[in-house]
Amino acid sequence: xxxxxxxxxxxxxxxxxxxxxxxxxxxxxxxxxxxxxxxxxxxxxxxxxxxxxxxxxxxxxxxxxxxxxxxxxxxxxxxxxxxxxxxxxxxxxxxxxxxxxxxxxxxxxxxxxxxxxxxxxxxxxxxxx
Amino acid sequence: xxxxxxxxxxxxxxxxxxxxxxxxxxxxxxxxxxxxxxxxxxxxxxxxxxxxxxxxxxxxxxxxxxxxxxxxxxxxxxxxxxxxxxxxxxxxxxxxxxxxxxxxxxxxxxxxxxxxxxxxxxxxxxxxxxxxxxxxxxxxxxxxxxxxxxxxxxxxxxxxxxxxxxxxxxxxxxxxxxxxxxxxxxxxxxxxxxxxxxxxxxxxxxxxxxxxxxxxxxxxxxxxxxxxxxxxxxxxxxxxxxxxxxxxxxxxxxxxxxxxxxxxxxxxxxxxxxxxxxxxxxxxxxxxxxxxxxxx
Amino acid sequence: xxxxxxxxxxxxxxxxxxxxxxxxxxxxxxxxxxxxxxxxxxxxxxxxxxxxxxxxxxxxxxxxxxxxxxxxxxxxxxxxxxxxxxxxxxxxxxxxxxxxxxxxxxxxxxxxxxxxxxxxxxxxxxxxxxxxxxxxxxxxxxxxxxxxxxxxxxxxxxxxxxxxxxxxxxxxxxxxxxxxxxxxxxxxxxxxxxxxxxxxxxxxxxxxxxxxxxxxxxxxxxxxxxxxxxxxxxxxxxxxxxxxxxxxxxxxxxxxxxxxxxxxxxxxxxxxxxxxxxxxxxxxxxxxxxxxxxxxxxxxxxxxxxxxxxxxxxxxxxxxxxxxxxxxxxxxx
Numbered sequence: 233x234x235x236x237x238x239x240x241x242x243x244x245x246x247x248x249x250x251x252x253x254x255x256x257x258x259x260x261x262x263x264x265x266x267x268x269x270x271x272x273x274x275x276x277x278x279x280x281x282x283x284x285x286x287x288x289x290x291x292x293x294x295x296x297x298x299x300x301x302x303x304x305x306x307x308x309x310x311x312x313x314x315x316x317x318x319x320x321x322x323x324x325x326x327x328x329x330x331x332x333x334x335x336x337x338x339x340x341x342x343x344x345x346x347x348x349x350x351x352x353x354x355x356x357x358x359x360x361x
Numbered sequence: 362x363x364x365x366x367x368x369x370x371x372x373x374x375x376x377x378x379x380x381x382x383x384x385x386x387x388x389x390x391x392x393x394x395x396x397x398x399x400x401x402x403x404x405x406x407x408x409x410x411x412x413x414x415x416x417x418x419x420x421x422x423x424x425x426x427x428x429x430x431x432x433x434x435x436x437x438x439x440x441x442x443x444x445x446x447x448x449x450x451x452x453x454x455x456x457x458x459x460x461x462x463x464x465x466x467x468x469x470x471x472x473x474x475x476x477x478x479x480x481x482x483x484x485x486x487x488x489x490x491x492x493x494x495x496x497x498x499x500x501x502x503x504x505x506x507x508x509x510x511x512x513x514x515x516x517x518x519x520x521x522x523x524x525x526x527x528x529x530x531x532x533x534x535x536x537x538x539x540x541x542x543x544x545x546x547x548x549x550x551x552x553x554x555x556x557x558x559x560x561x562x563x564x565x566x567x568x569x570x571x572x573x574x575x576x577x578x579x580x581x582x583x584x585x586x587x588x589x590x591x592x593x594x595x596x597x598x599x600x601x602x603x604x605x606x607x608x609x610x611x612x613x614x615x616x617x618x619x620x621x622x623x624x625x626x627x628x629x630x631x632x633x634x635x636x637x638x639x640x641x642x643x644x645x646x647x648x649x650x651x652x653x654x655x656x657x
Numbered sequence: 658x659x660x661x662x663x664x665x666x667x668x669x670x671x672x673x674x675x676x677x678x679x680x681x682x683x684x685x686x687x688x689x690x691x692x693x694x695x696x697x698x699x700x701x702x703x704x705x706x707x708x709x710x711x712x713x714x715x716x717x718x719x720x721x722x723x724x725x726x727x728x729x730x731x732x733x734x735x736x737x738x739x740x741x742x743x744x745x746x747x748x749x750x751x752x753x754x755x756x757x758x759x760x761x762x763x764x765x766x767x768x769x770x771x772x773x774x775x776x777x778x779x780x781x782x783x784x785x786x787x788x789x790x791x792x793x794x795x796x797x798x799x800x801x802x803x804x805x806x807x808x809x810x811x812x813x814x815x816x817x818x819x820x821x822x823x824x825x826x827x828x829x830x831x832x833x834x835x836x837x838x839x840x841x842x843x844x845x846x847x848x849x850x851x852x853x854x855x856x857x858x859x860x861x862x863x864x865x866x867x868x869x870x871x872x873x874x875x876x877x878x879x880x881x882x883x884x885x886x887x888x889x890x891x892x893x894x895x896x897x898x899x900x901x902x903x904x905x906x907x908x909x910x911x912x913x914x915x916x917x918x919x920x921x922x923x924x925x926x927x928x929x930x931x932x933x934x935x936x937x938x939x940x941x942x943x944x945x946x947x948x949x950x951x952x953x954x955x956x957x958x959x960x961x962x963x964x965x966x967x968x969x970x971x972x973x974x975x976x977x978x979x980x981x982x983x984x985x986x987x988x989x990x
Binding site (some may be wrong): 432449 | 688751757758762
């Protein structure tokens, strides 16, 4: 079972934070198919968060096909998130490392690198839309 | 959406001092509503009007469609945790529970006992010797064990340390999650971060006017910070309502309300956190205040 | 609600009970002892009419006066220590915000509190009054002065009215002042003022006093409480006599002595003047055909006055309670 937390200053709606955390856990292999998500009531009491928020997050996950509720029993993980084998990650990581090295060589500091990446990432995503 | 609490032009004056002026708002059913605003905005007055501790100077307030505290049946449906969570200093924890049991028709003794056990409170302890956090928890226990349909909390965590504050909010959320037909909760606070976790609905009150009112997720999804080269607010596209504007010589920063972010190479438009969102509304109310009124 | 009121009120009640038990034990022992001595003293003369009680009164002066003072004092203390904090303490500590949001109306909350505390106050005071009245009755029979203001207020049923009034007064002041200590102080002050004002200005007029002219014969002169001149000696000093009617309430300590032509006698004009004494001899005066006019409330009005005054204080109690109820709903709202 996983534990949730809320970061109030992130600017991300609390229910989305929960959704992200479940996705993250699926990606990291902390949650598997068949696992039960914590009960709404327990999450609410533990995290000190509105139960409606938890419900909303679970509903969103359900819409994404990642979980499904069994009435009276709980909410269970039914989907998986593409976790391509690490072997596929490795060449990409190598490439990224090479790119980072050349960015440093070009005199960019850490913040500039991050800004450049974020900006490029966002515009690319938007262009693809 | 059924209204649990409804106020119309609600006004309360103490002699010459106006605590709440011309306040009109609606609290929807089944929500945890955060009431946020600066000190002196009238939050406490509003809550005390809603539970019948105060009567309006003019205007009207209705709870479940009736005047507050109209009779004992009405009183039994509303729980109230007052600011600074008063308890009887010489009475023990057990005495307080007994008091609740004797005075409330729907008293849930099992719930009260379980909560006291969970909190690790000694029933024979006098309430005067409890810590602030424990006293707040005792007051909350009294309010929730009467199984109210509406729970009003007046700055319940303002005086608590972070640990006690978290524990209090956990208890509160447990109550909300447990209540069968979901109770409506109104919680006033100036700690926006607390409200963001526990509330799903927010009412921003400043100068006793409702500045913003809505589901928190909706509010977050429709408010943005827009940073751009200096320009006037009215040059922004239609569909964007400027909540707050700040200008330097070269730059303008707006907090705007819009259905969605609008891409434009001439500006950066980012989502905004709830705290900044609330602050923007409060500052805009301060901007629009008549110049004669001194700013506190 | 009864339970809560009792729980909050327990400590004060136990103090009162302890005082009552101590007073009962002391006055009971002392009173039985007094009765033995009274029987010895009055053996053979009916109604103690022929006995001189001054010695007995001296011997029992302490229980007699402390008992009477206690009956006067207890309602005042009850008003200050029970009545004043009843609402004021809830307002001061903020607990009214807790209790007025329980499933019980504010009106019922006040009713139960006032009833329980009020009835206890009346009972405690009543028991004490009964005890002191019983203890002092032999001495009162000897002294024939139970109608005088101090003793009237500490016997019979009027203390019950005072107790109810004191509780209502303290409660009402507590509500409007919102401060326990201030309410206690003002309750004491107002109650004391009422206790001074009533015997001076109200009680004498409950019924038209009896006016009568008494001839200063030898027997009357022997039984005067005082005979002499008012103020400093000189032509302006009036020649006065104090007359006592047994068990009646004399409304003036002394009255000017007049001669047969209704002339008020002053220093120098009085008959039987001699050089060696300021006050003429009684034997001479008895033949001078003098008289005084007196005003008094006769003995048989003692119980009607007790009932009337009790009723007045109960009416005041009702008025104050109505004001408190109104204030509880209006002013705090």
